[in-house]
Amino acid sequence: MAAPKTRWRARPETSGRVTGWPARRHRLALGTLAVLVAAVVLVPLFARLDQQLVDLPSSGLAPSWAHPFGTDEVGRDVLLRSIYGLRVSLLVGLTAAVAGVLIGGLVGLAAGTAGGGVDRLLMRIVDGFNALPHLLFGIFIVALFSPSAIAVIVSVAVTHWTTAARIVRSEVLSLRGRPFVDAAISGGSSRARIVRRHFLPNLAPHLLLAAVLMIPHAIWHETALSFLGLGLPAHLASLGNMINDGQRSLLAGDWWSSLFPGLLILLPTLAISALAQHLRDRSSPRHRSESAL
């Protein structure tokens, strides 16, 4: 380790103290996520959404007490549809993130454990995937395999596993050099046992962080594909579909049916990245103290 950074390096005009906002930010993020998740879980229990409902007399109503988010071009309540849409987006995002981290984790583990030619080949493949514009690849997959939730999940998972693979590989490489692994090897442990008993528990926090960080990406991807008409079936309430519907009535002055679904993409994304930032700072004290300088 290098010598600890001394305080005089700090520029005089910075206070060097973590101010209230960053310290409280993760609580706000947790609160936001809790409210959103509660809405997504509880609201469908009390208010059923008829996906096919058309109620033309109350179409295009501006936000009011009866319809806090207004109604869309065929008279559907934007608030209720947004909550159902968020539920779909979160489910698709979560599934895709878990699938992506599983693929990436396996590849990273294989590359890091095997080393040599296998490692080089796998990392070349990772580079190759990184060179592809993700959305374009997703469009390609969804176009050829009819739009559906499964196609969206697959297209997100196969384009987003590379980060997890890199993280796991570098972590395995650093674990390989630790004394307790040497001890396990000289104690006669098999490779499978070392992976199971020593690598996986140490990798778990990194995998969790990678999965959490991937959820906003996956949500973004799902909404973008749906927005382009290449995601979930068009009648289904999903945030991307709703913004796509809102695009049509926007020129008539109806801003609410695209604004609110977009806000529901923005909020969880911001909350999750603030939370991930917090987790990263906590897991690395060096990073925390440096960012406090």
Added chain:
Amino acid sequence: MTWVRIVAWRAVMAAPLLLAVTFAMFALAKASPFDPVRQYLGDRAMTTGPEIAARIRANWGLDRPLVEQYVTWLGNLVTGDLGESRSLRLPVTQVIGERLGWTLLVVGCALALMLVIGLVGGTLAAWRRDSWPDRLITGTAFAVEAAPVFWVGLLAIWVFAVKLGWLPAGGLTDAASATVTLPDLLRHLVLPVVVLAFSQSSWLLLFVRESVVGVLREDFVLGARARGLRSRTALVRHALRSALLPFITIMGARVPELVTGAILVEAVFSWPGVAGTTIKAALAVDFPLLAALTLLATVAVVLGNLLADLAYTVADPRVRVLGVG
């Protein structure tokens, strides 16, 4: 010469990548349940005999093995023939040729604007760290980073086209005009360029801020300040110069995101470029066009990385003189 070596090395690296990507496209198309002959026939599929369908299939070469189809496509590609777009009924090269310029125009302008926003905003935020302008700039950047670009585009249309009526909502020219005139084009260009630049500049801004904050702590900046240089001089002449080096590489690495942004922005603003055409090709499952556009995007990514490497040799005297990275 350093740059010759870099170009050669990049070309060697790019060839297998491009081959893998294009082959994967063909494998996916083969595995897909979609049948282009049925699509071509449409309603006539009911009345067309199987032998005629088989003849079309043979004519298009769809009955041949995957590798053979792929090799034929590669061979045609080398001679500049990308096949015919099934949805537009035009040669793919013509489709791309007509639209590539419009995409390059938007992306080029957006890139320039995004550099300005990112550099100025990021440096200001780093210089006055933890002040209220920093909070404002950084907060906005985080929000923009989290906001989907198509949604930002729609909000911009609502504010500037619907409410204020300052700018047109989309397209290349006014619907009434038959020719493209410069003032008309510029008016239509503003919103797509600003939205694309804005959405892409947030990560750049945060990166520049982080980088400059780090460099401001280095000894040579402290030294410059200690010698009595003004803080602005130390910032611009000393800190910024070395803070920008990693930034060149990261610019090159962000080309995929730029392509993604261009696709969405062109879709929102009905801009007649290649990126927006990708969506039309995908919706129509127009494989020849989609394959060519995917290849084009991958080439753009490879070129981006190459340009970043070349720019590095110019910017970093260590690489320029010693040839080390």
